[in-house]
Structures are given as C-alpha cells and as structure tokens.
Amino acid sequence: MKLRELFEEGRFVLTSEIGPPKGVLLDEMFAEIEPLKGKVDAINVTDNQSSVMRLGSLPVCHILKERGFIPVFQITCRDRNRLALQSDILSAYVLGVENVLCITGDHNVLGDHPQSKPVFDLDSVQLIKTVRGLTRGRDMVGNELEGSPEFCIGAVVNPGADPLEPQIIKMELKAEAGAEFFQTQTVYDVGQFERFMSQVERLKRPVMAGIVFLKSAGMARFMNQNVAGVSVPDDIIKELASVSKEDRPKKSVEITARIIRSLKDMCQGVHLMPLGWDRYVPDVLKEADLR
Amino acid sequence: MLVSERKPWEEILQSLGTRDRIFVVSCGGCADACETGGNEGLVEAKTKLQEAGKQVTGAVLVDYLCNKVLVGIRMGRYIKELEGSDLVLVLSCGVGVQVVGAMVDLPVHPADNTLFMGGFTGVWPGAERCAQCGECRLGVTGGICPVTNCTKELLNGPCGGSNNGKCEVDPEKDCGWMLIYERLKRLGRLEDMKGIRPARDHKLMEPPPERRKTIYWALENVE
Ligand code: SF4
Numbered sequence: 180m181k182l183r184e185l186f187e188e189g190r191f192v193l194t195s196e197i198g199p200p201k202g203v204l205l206d207e208m209f210a211e212i213e214p215l216k217g218k219v220d221a222i223n224v225t226d227n228q229s230s231v232m233r234l235g236s237l238p239v240c241h242i243l244k245e246r247g248f249i250p251v252f253q254i255t256c257r258d259r260n261r262l263a264l265q266s267d268i269l270s271a272y273v274l275g276v277e278n279v280l281c282i283t284g285d286h287n288v289l290g291d292h293p294q295s296k297p298v299f300d301l302d303s304v305q306l307i308k309t310v311r312g313l314t315r316g317r318d319m320v321g322n323e324l325e326g327s328p329e330f331c332i333g334a335v336v337n338p339g340a341d342p343l344e345p346q347i348i349k350m351e352l353k354a355e356a357g358a359e360f361f362q363t364q365t366v367y368d369v370g371q372f373e374r375f376m377s378q379v380e381r382l383k384r385p386v387m388a389g390i391v392f393l394k395s396a397g398m399a400r401f402m403n404q405n406v407a408g409v410s411v412p413d414d415i416i417k418e419l420a421s422v423s424k425e426d427r428p429k430k431s432v433e434i435t436a437r438i439i440r441s442l443k444d445m446c447q448g449v450h451l452m453p454l455g456w457d458r459y460v461p462d463v464l465k466e467a468d469l470r
Numbered sequence: 471m472l473v474s475e476r477k478p479w480e481e482i483l484q485s486l487g488t489r490d491r492i493f494v495v496s497c498g499g500c501a502d503a504c505e506t507g508g509n510e511g512l513v514e515a516k517t518k519l520q521e522a523g524k525q526v527t528g529a530v531l532v533d534y535l536c537n538k539v540l541v542g543i544r545m546g547r548y549i550k551e552l553e554g555s556d557l558v559l560v561l562s563c564g565v566g567v568q569v570v571g572a573m574v575d576l577p578v579h580p581a582d583n584t585l586f587m588g589g590f591t592g593v594w595p596g597a598e599r600c601a602q603c604g605e606c607r608l609g610v611t612g613g614i615c616p617v618t619n620c621t622k623e624l625l626n627g628p629c630g631g632s633n634n635g636k637c638e639v640d641p642e643k644d645c646g647w648m649l650i651y652e653r654l655k656r657l658g659r660l661e662d663m664k665g666i667r668p669a670r671d672h673k674l675m676e677p678p679p680e681r682r683k684t685i686y687w688a689l690e691n692v693e
C-alpha cells in the first residue's frame with residue numbers, strides 16, 4: 180500500500196516511527212510497536228537515526244511488512260554513495276517496500292561514530308530525483324532498468340526553521356524533484372505551523388505534521404535549546420512541570436492530543452514520534468478524536 | 471599552486487544572463503601561471519565580453535587575489551566603476567572569487583574551474599576555501615562556496631539542522647547555506663537558489679592526464 184492512495188482517498192493519514200535496535204534482538208522492538216497495530220496507517224523505520232549505528236532500516240521494513248504493517252523506508256544520504264543508494268532503493272522494492280522517505284541525514288559527528296567518513300554524495304533533492312528516475316525505469320545516468328520499481332516518495336521539511344524562506348525554497352525543489360508528500364519536524368507551536376501551511380499550500384502536496392511525545396519539562400527545554408526549529412511554548416513546559424513523575428504520561432497524552440486536534444484541519448495527516456511511548460499512542464488518538 | 475582551467479566562454483556568457491555591465495578582475499598569481507588569469511586573461515575576457523555586446527566597466531589585475539589586503543587596496547581605487555557594474559567576473563581559483571565576493575556587494579561569477587592544488591597553497595587568507603571541485607559554481611551561490619562552507623557539501627539548500635544561522639555540527643560554525651541565502655537575498659538574486667542542481671561529478675577531482683604529466687615533468691626536471 181502506498182501512502183499516496185490514502186491521501187487520494189482523502190483519508191487523514193497517521194504514521195508512527197520506530198528505530199531498529201543496536202544489535203540483532205528484535206523482541207523489544209516488536210513489543211514496542213504492538214499497540215500501533217490497526218491504529219496507524221504506516222510505520223517509518225529510521226536509518227541509523229541520529230548517526231548512531233544500528234540494525235538496517237531496510238531489513239526491518241521487510242520484517243514489519245511480513246508482520247502486517249506498512250513500512251516507510253527512511254533513507255539518508257549520509258552513509259551511502261549513489262551506487263549504494265540506488266541499489267538499496269531497488270532492493271527495497273523487491274522486499275515489498277512501497278514507501279520511501281528521502282532525507283539528508285544528520286552529520287556523522289553527532290552520532291556514535293564521529294570518526295567516520297561522511298558520504299553525502301547526493302543531497303536530499305538529488306536523491307528524490309534519483310528515486311523518481313528509478314520509478315521511470317532509468318538509473319541516475321540514464322541506463323535502462325530491467326523492470327522499474329514503484330514507490331510513493333516522501334520528503335521532510337522543518338516548519339519552525341528561522342528563517343523559513345530557504346526551507347521553503349528547498350521544499351519546492353523537493354516537490355519539483357518528485358516528492359509526493361511531506362513529513363515535518365515536530366510541531367508544538369500551532370500558530371507557526373498555520374503560517375507555514377499558508378505558504379506551502381500552493382505546492383499541492385499533502386503535509387503530515389510531525390509530533391514528538393514530550394516526556395518531561397526537561398526534555399522540552401532540551402529540545403528548545405538543541406533541536407533546530409523546535410520551540411515548545413512556555414505554557415506547555417509549565418504544564419509538564421506541574422505534574423508528578425507518575426502523571427507525566429497522562430499529561431503528555433493530553434498535550435499531544437490537544438496539539439493534534441488543533442492541527443488536524445490544517446494538514447493531511449500526522450506523523451507520531453512516540454520515542455518508546457508507543458503504548459500511549461492509542462490513548463492519544465482517542466483523545467484527539469481520531470481512531 | 472591552485473591549478474585552474476578556463477570555463478567554456480559559452481558557459482561564462484550564459485551565466486551573465488541579461489546583466490550587461492561587467493567589471494573584470496584577474497589574478498596574477500597561480501591563475502597567471504595556469505594561463506587562466508593574468509594580463510592575457512584580462513585582455514581575453516575584455517574582448518570576449520565586448521564581442522558579446524557587454525560593457526566592460528573596468529578591468530583590474532591583482533597579484534594575488536588570495537591576498538585580501540592587496541585586493542582591498544586595488545579594488546578600492548575602482549569604487550565608482552564598481553558602483554556602475556552589475557557583476558564582477560573573476561579570473562582565478564575559487565578562493566580568489568570568494569575573496570572578491572566578500573569584498574564587494576555585487577554578484578561574482580567565476581571564469582575558471584579550480585581543478586587541484588599543485589603543492590603550494592597560495593597565500594591563504596582565512597575563511598574562503600576552495601576544495602578544487604573542478605566545476606566552480608560560485609556564480610549561483612552568491613560567491614560563497616557550498617562545497618567548503620556546507621559541512622555536508624549540499625548543493626540544493628540548507629539541511630534541517632541549520633539552527634539560528636549556525637551549522638548542526640558546531641554552534642560556533644556558520645551554516646554555509648545561511649551565508650549563501652543571506653548574500654543572495656542582499657544581492658536580490660534569490661532566484662539563484664531555485665532550479666535543481668545536479669549531483670557533483672567526482673571524476674573532475676582527479677587531475678586530467680595532461681596536467682598530471684606537467685607536474686611529473688616539472689619534478690623530473692629538477693633532478
Ligand atoms: S565551487 Fe567551491 S570547491 Fe568548486 S571550484 Fe568553486 S570555490 Fe572551489
């Protein structure tokens with residue numbers, strides 16, 4: 180199933196996200212996503228997220244598919260040159276993956292192998308264009324493929340970036356290159372998101388608002404200081420700080436659902452990033468009057 | 471020595487678009503030795519530009535363009551001519567183009583591609599760096615090199631990690647794409663950020679065979 184079909188049906192699309200383990204034991208990951216079954220439309224599998232070496236995104240996508248989930252293959256430009264990127268995209272197709280999300284990727288120095296060689300042979304725009312080319316039966320240099328893969332191609336954008344203009348210019352390039360939908364960096368500031376949406380409506384691409392579950396006031400403050408384009412408003416931080424540790428999940432569910440409710444009419448879907456709190460996803464969706 | 475070669479004149483003239491008043495700067499250092507700058511280059515550029523119906527508002531030879539102080543002094547004499555120009559065409563390695571770009575509030579276009587560094591590194595002036603990518607694109611990046619100023623060497627705009635003008639790898643390091651964006655905005659040329667730029671051709675980073683031979687020849691001759 181391609182996400183494109185769901186958008187076309189006019190469905191409000193819900194996705195979530197899972198990071199493969201550092202190692203080969205999968206049980207914990209399976210347990211983590213169990214509550215998502217039947218609740219979300221698809222699950223993104225991250226690609227060495229935050230530049231931390233882990234089990235690959237592609238095999239995990241394949242396994243999720245076998246278990247009845249619809250995977251979205253996240254692929255970054257950090258670790259593979261153009262040969263490997265194209266090859267992995269073809270591999271994804273034969274392994275049953277139908278959705279890819281093309282991202283630049285965090286820089287190596289932010290992860291656990293800061294000594295490694297950054298690749299970035301292609302940037303995200305060029306990668307999207309390349310995947311689009313593959314779906315039309317040609318590799319990057321124009322060689323014909325024996326059978327072409329089919330994908331729904333997604334891309335990312337940061338609506339909180341300051342200044343926003345260069346982000347939007349890049350978003351246009353991504354759309355021009357072949358991106359069919361956009362997933363955003365986490366949103367907490369609804370007004371800011373609304374302003375962003377009014378500027379990108381003309382691109383006519385479905386946008387899924389990203390939302391990271393806030394687990395504590397400390398986490399919110401950390402994100403404000405360290406994550407580009409993320410601003411958790413003060414009243415949300417105060418709200419989180421006002422409850423005891425045991426009540427935090429409940430508060431987090433309440434806040435997340437509230438944000439989703441207010442974003443719902445502005446965009447075409449929501450991408451949830453529960454960071455291990457997948458068990459609260461059903462509560463969030465219920466409180467947000469979604470499923 | 472920063473070894474460069476002339477871009478095809480067709481490409482150079484095309485990059486100028488409808489901008490007609492061109493100021494030419496040529497480097498008398500490495501570029502002179504490579505026959506891509508120097509006085510001969512200056513004369514060639516003037517002729518080519520005039521043939522194409524462009525007005526040459528001024529032409530100046532500076533040795534060396536990687537010496538910022540020298541560039542400042544020489545260019546300072548042409549403030550009026552520069553004010554009456556649409557852009558500056560620079561005949562030098564990527565460093566020289568960036569130095570001129572940092573000095574004047576005008577778009578700078580490279581006339582040369584920088585291929586590789588043959589031993590001597592020039593009089594390195596500081597922040598302007600060239601990675602000798604062989605395909606100089608400073609003309610559409612506001613005279614700021616995306617290859618050396620963006621930590622990920624991105625060609626199509628900033629990544630999502632750009633934060634308050636700084637790069638995601640280091641809060642002390644300027645985000646190269648924010649510098650490019652700000653400069654293009656100031657120059658009124660934000661349209662340069664549009665249009666997908668193709669992936670780099672890494673073959674161009676290998677010195678071409680005839681150049682390689684010259685280096686060996688020079689070394690052999692020393693014996
Ligand atoms: S684009 Fe950058 S690396 Fe390439 S030749 Fe120009 S200055 Fe040098």
Ligand code: SF4
Binds near residue numbers: 630
């Ligand atoms: S933050 Fe800016 S300089 Fe750093 S990698 Fe991203 S675009 Fe390049």
